[in-house]
Amino acid sequence: MSLFGAMNTAISGLSAQSSSFGNISDNISNSQTVGYKAVDTDFVDYLTQSDATMNSPGSVVALPQYTNSVQGTLSQSTDPLAMAITGQGFFPVSMPSAAANTGQTSFSAVPYYTRAGDFSLNQAGYLVNSSGAYLNGWSIDPTTGVVNQNAISPIQVTQTTDSPVATTQVNLSANLPATPASATPVTSQINIYDSLGTAHEVDLDWTQTATDTWSVAINVPDNTSGAAVGTAQVMFGPTASGNAVPDGTVGSIGSGTGTVTTTAYASGNPADLTFTANFGNGAQAVTLNLGTYGQATGLTQYAGTSYSLRDLTQNGAPPGSFSSVSTNASGQVVVNYDNGQSRPIAQVPVVTFNDPDGLQRQDGQAFTATSASGAALANAAGSSGAGSIVTGSVEQSNVDISSELTKLIVAQQAYSANAKIITTANDMLQQTINLKQ
Numbered sequence: 178m179s180l181f182g183a184m185n186t187a188i189s190g191l192s193a194q195s196s197s198f199g200n201i202s203d204n205i206s207n208s209q210t211v212g213y214k215a216v217d218t219d220f221v222d223y224l225t226q227s228d229a230t231m232n233s234p235g236s237v238v239a240l241p242q243y244t245n246s247v248q249g250t251l252s253q254s255t256d257p258l259a260m261a262i263t264g265q266g267f268f269p270v271s272m273p274s275a276a277a278n279t280g281q282t283s284f285s286a287v288p289y290y291t292r293a294g295d296f297s298l299n300q301a302g303y304l305v306n307s308s309g310a311y312l313n314g315w316s317i318d319p320t321t322g323v324v325n326q327n328a329i330s331p332i333q334v335t336q337t338t339d340s341p342v343a344t345t346q347v348n349l350s351a352n353l354p355a356t357p358a359s360a361t362p363v364t365s366q367i368n369i370y371d372s373l374g375t376a377h378e379v380d381l382d383w384t385q386t387a388t389d390t391w392s393v394a395i396n397v398p399d400n401t402s403g404a405a406v407g408t409a410q411v412m413f414g415p416t417a418s419g420n421a422v423p424d425g426t427v428g429s430i431g432s433g434t435g436t437v438t439t440t441a442y443a444s445g446n447p448a449d450l451t452f453t454a455n456f457g458n459g460a461q462a463v464t465l466n467l468g469t470y471g472q473a474t475g476l477t478q479y480a481g482t483s484y485s486l487r488d489l490t491q492n493g494a495p496p497g498s499f500s501s502v503s504t505n506a507s508g509q510v511v512v513n514y515d516n517g518q519s520r521p522i523a524q525v526p527v528v529t530f531n532d533p534d535g536l537q538r539q540d541g542q543a544f545t546a547t548s549a550s551g552a553a554l555a556n557a558a559g560s561s562g563a564g565s566i567v568t569g570s571v572e573q574s575n576v577d578i579s580s581e582l583t584k585l586i587v588a589q590q591a592y593s594a595n596a597k598i599i600t601t602a603n604d605m606l607q608q609t610i611n612l613k614q
Contacts, residue, residue, distance in 0.1 A: 179233070179234060180602050180605055180606055180609075181602075182225070182233055182234035183234050183598060183602045184598070184599055184602045184603070185234065185236065186234040186235060186236055186237070186598075187595045187596070187598035187599045187602070188595075188599065189236035189237050189238070190237055190591065190592075190594075190595035190598075191592060191595045191596065191599075192239070193220055193237045193238060193239035194239070194588050194591045194592040194595065195592070196218065196239035197218040197220075197239050197584070197588045198585070198588045198589075198592070200216045200217065200218050200241065201218075201581050201584050201585050201588060203216060204216060204576045204581050205576070205578065205581050205582075205585075207574055207576065208574050208576040208578055208581075209573070209574060210293075210542060210574050211293045211294075211295050211306075211307065211542070211571050211572065211573060211574070212249070212291055212292035212293030212294065212295075212542040212571070212572055212574070213249075213293075213542050213574035213575070213576065214243065214244050214245045214247065214249075214292070214538075214542075214574075214575055215244045215247070215574070215575055215576045215577075215581075216241050216242065216243060216244070216538075217241075217242040217243075217244060218239050218240070218241065218242060218584075219239070219240045219241075219242045220237050220238070220239055220240075221237065221238045221239075221240055222235060222236075222237055223235045223236045223237070223238060242534075243534040243535075243536070243538070244534070244575060245533040245534050245536055245544065246265065246533045246534055247575045248263070248264075248572070248575065249292070249572045249573045249574055249575035250572070250573045250575075251263065251567060251570045251571070251572055251573070252570060252571060252573055253569060253570050254295065254569055254570055254571045256295060256296070256297055256569075256571075257501070257502075257503055257504075257568075257569060258296045258297055258298065258304060258502060258503070258504055259294055259295050259296060259568070259569055259570060259571050260294040260296065260504055260508075260525070260566050260567065260568055260570070260571075261292075261294050261566070261567045261570040261571050261572040262292060262294070262527060262558075262564040262565070262566060262567075262572065263564050263565050263567055264563070264564025264565060265527075265529050265533065265562060265563065265564050266527035266528055266529045266558075266563045266564040267290035267291060267292055267527070267528050267529075267530075267533075267544065268290065268291050268292070268293075268294055268312060268313075268525065268527070268528070269288060269289075269290055269312075269313040269314075269329055269525075269526065269528050269553075269555065270289045270290065270291050270306070270310035270311055270312055270313055270543065271284040271285065271288070271289065271310070271311045271313055271330075271331050272284065272285045272287070272289055272309070272310060272311070272543070273285070273309070273311065282301060282303070282311075282331075284311065284331060287545060288313075288545070288546070288553065289310060289539060289543045289544065289545060290528055290536070290543065290544045290545070290546075290553070291306065291308070291310055291541070291542050291543045291544065292542065292572050293306050293307065293308055293310070293541070293542040293543075293571075293572075294306065294570075294571055294572065295307050295571050296312050298334065298502055301333065302333045302334040302335055303331055303332065303333050303334075304332050304334075304502075304510065306541075308540070308541025308542055308543065309541060310541060310543055311331040311332075312331065312332050312525060313329045313330060313331055313332065313525075314329065314330075314332045314508070314510060314523035314524055314525040314526065315328070315329060315523060315524045315525075315526060316328070316330070316522070316523055317509070317521045317522055317523055317524060319336070319520055319522065322521065324524050326526075326555075329526070329555065332510055332522070332523045332525070334499075334502055334510075334512055334522065336499065336512050336520065336522065337498070337499045338496065338497065338498055338499065338514075339494070339496065339497035339498070339499075339512075339514040339516060339518050339520065340374075340496065341370060341372065341373060341374025341493075341494060341495055341496045342370065342374075342492065342493050342494040342518070343370060343371055343372040343461060343493055344369035344370050344371075344461075344463055344491045344492060344493030345462065345463060345464065345492060345493070346463065346464045346465075346466060346491065346492050347367055347369065347379075347463060347464070347465050347466065347489070347490070347491040348466045348475070348488070348489070348490045348491070349365075349367070349381075349465060349466065349467055349468075349475060349476060349488075349489055350468065350474070350475050350476070350486075350487040350488040350489070351365065351475075351476055351477075351484065351485060351486045351487055351489075352476075352477045352478065352479050352481060352484070352485040352487065353383055353385070353391055353476065353477070353478045353484060354478075354480075354481040354482050354483055354484060354485075355425070355478055355479060355480050355481060356480070356481070356482055357385055357482060357483075358482040358483060360384070360385075362382040362383060362384040362394070363382070363383040363384075363483075363484040364380055364381065364382050364383070365380075365381045365383070365484065365486060366378055366379065366380055366381070367379045367381065367489060367491065368491070369463055369491055369493055370491075370493030370494060370495060371456040371457075371458055371461060372458045372459075372461070373458060374494070374495040374496045375456065375495075376495065377397065377398075377399045377454075377456060378397070378398060378399070379395065379396070379397050379454075379463075380395070380396040380397075380398075381393055381394075381395060381465075382394040382395075382396065383484070386410075387417070388416075388417065389412060389413040389414045389416060389417035389418075389478065390410065390411075390412050390413075390417050391410070391411045391412075391413075391478070392408055392409070392410055392411075393408060393409055393410075393411060393450075394407075394408045395407055395408065395409075395435075395437060395452050395465075397452075397454045399454075399456055400454045400455060400456070401455045401456065401457055402454075402455055405435065406435050406436045406437065406452050406453065406454055407433060407434045407435025407436050407437030407452055408432070408433070408434045408435065408437060409430055409431070409432060409433045409434070409437050409439055409450045410430070410431055410432040411427060411429075411430050411467070411476070412427075412428050412429045412430075412431075413425055413426060413427060413428060413477070413478040414426070414428055414478075415428060418442070420442045420444075420470070420471075421444070421471070422470060422471035423471060423473075425473070425477050425478050425479045426468075426470075426471050426472060426473055426477060427448040427467055427468060427470055427471070427475070427476055427477075428442065428470065428471070429442045429470075430442075430448055430449070430450050430467070433450065435452075436452050436453035436454070437450055437451070437452045438450065438451045438452075439451075442470055443470065444470060444471055445469060445470065445471070445472075446469070446470055447466055447468075447469060447470075448466070448467040448468050448469060448470045448475060448476070449464050449465065449466050449467065450464075450465050450467070451463065451464045451465070452465070494516045494517060494518050495516050496516065497514030497515050497516030497517075497518055498514060498515050498516075499512065499513075499514060499515075500513045500514050500515045501513045503519075503568075504525075504566075504568045505568060506558070506565065506566055506567070506568060507524065507557070507558060507566070508524050508525035508526065508527070508557065508558045508566050509521040509523070509524050509525075510522055510523045510524070510525065524557070525558070525566070526555040526556060526557060526558070526563070527555075527556060527557070527558045527559075527563035527564055527566065528553045528554065528555050528556075528563075529553075529554050529556070529561075529562055529563050529564075530546065530550045530551050530552075530553060530554070531550065531551035531552075532549060532550050532551055533550060534550075535547055535548075535549030535550035535551070536550045537550075
């Protein structure tokens with residue numbers, strides 16, 4: 178009888194609108210939850226009988242429609258380790274399974290994924306978001322800088338000290354005066370570090386011996402074999418050097434004495450000289466880079482009466498202590514030390530899926546892969562379809578409050594209408610029963 182069919186259909190309508198109401202409630206409640214993805218509702222009609230002469234009431238079912246692939250708004254964060262993804266992809270994370278008495282944390286073997294990038298450093302040195310998910314990444318060899326993309330694991334900062342780095346190269350950018358005020362040598366000083374991180378002074382004494390020609394004497398007071406380690410001759414311009422270079426630029430370096438060796442001229446090649454010193458830990462070779470042959474990128478000889486230093490850098494460093502942790506747009510997690518050095522220890526990949534809306538939702542804005550989503554594909558940020566990483570920002574919920582409130586009104590009206598059908602059908606049935614009286 179159609180009255181009973183109408184009641185059954187209306188009851189399914191109540192159930193479907195109730196499910197829709199639950200999804201709307203979930204969305205509105207999480208409108209401020211970082212990385213939350215809204216759940217919309219699809220309604221599906223099921224028929225009992227429908228042909229050219231009859232259509233019997235069927236039923237309606239509410240199915241969730243996931244919006245995992247819909248971008249939320251990015252907002253700046255005061256957390257320096259916060260990250261957000263623009264485009265497709267998720268952060269790979271692990272969930273803790275237990276904490277042993279030793280303080281070691283063990284993790285679930287199930288891989289999880291999230292867009293909630295509000296990470297911070299916990300007491301054990303792990304990067305953890307507000308939901309308790311531990312950020313995973315590829316490890317980076319601290320010596321070679323090679324990224325190991327064969328394994329992914331929770332990122333833990335354990336490097337509390339930084340080993341000293343012996344100086345192997347010094348880059349000098351300066352101008353020697355074309356007309357020095359006197360014949361007195363011009364002295365410039367540089368500091369270098371030995372293998373133990375001890376600083377040592379190196380004196381460069383520049384003397385103009387002829388037009389466009391300078392002699393540099395290198396003295397290292399702490400050198401175990403004596404302060405004077407050698408000399409070299411630097412010639413500028415085409416006339417003095419005999420090479421086709423512009424006036425005032427280095428055209429040749431030669432006549433090395435002592436431990437000083439020089440590089441032959443070649444257009445566009447580095448203008449280098451190398452000296453060797455010993456600070457009690459064995460011979461230490463240091464290359465002094467004066468720029469590029471024929472270019473005004475390092476040492477020059479232009480108009481003036483006094484020596485002018487533009488820039489001086491070297492690649493050595495003393496021992497350092499942990500200062501902070503930072504991230505960059507490549508997804509690298511970088512440990513910074515108070516000696517000015519920085520070491521990338523891990524790189525965070527961006528994981529994509531063929532159908533991100535097919536992921537299984539989990540607690541804490543996390544997801545797990547399913548057969549519908551397809552396999553997880555980990556790539557460097559910004560490559561192979563993976564989204565880009567924005568540091569110092571988080572992705573907000575993708576819920577649109579105004580849209581949800583509109584859906585709420587529609588769901589309420591539909592629920593009331595289905596309830597009205599049930600009460601009306603009940604009245605009609607009661608009238609049918611009363612026909613017997």
